[in-house]
Amino acid sequence: MQGVVRIYDPLSGEGLVVTDTERAELAFAPDALEGSLFQTLRQGQRINFELDDDGRVVHVRLGSEIDMGLPTAQV
Numbered sequence: 001m002q003g004v005v006r007i008y009d010p011l012s013g014e015g016l017v018v019t020d021t022e023r024a025e026l027a028f029a030p031d032a033l034e035g036s037l038f039q040t041l042r043q044g045q046r047i048n049f050e051l052d053d054d055g056r057v058v059h060v061r062l063g064s065e066i067d068m069g070l071p072t073a074q075v
Contacts, residue, residue: 002048002063008041015041017049017057029056036060 001019003026008015013032016025029052033039038060041047046063 001050002046005041005043005045005047007043010040017047026051026055026057028060029054029058032057032060037062 001021003017003019006016006018006025008028013028013030015028017028018025032049033041036059041060048061048063049057050059052058
């Protein structure tokens with residue numbers, strides 16, 4: 001899945017992502033950044049992610065327009 005960080009608190013690890021497809025707001029799991037290259041996230045940052053069994057964001061990776069399959073996307 002891909003979306004944009006709406007808000008993220010680096011101290012608590014809490015935050016929300018807005019998905020590209022449904023525009024749904026999803027919460028980060030407490031360990032969402034474990035194993036990723038990110039130590040923190042900023043508002044408006046595009047990310048790729050997966051969901052855990054509780055529907056929370058996990059396995060955060062770098063996202064870009066090209067990931068959406070747009071033929072004219074520039075990176």
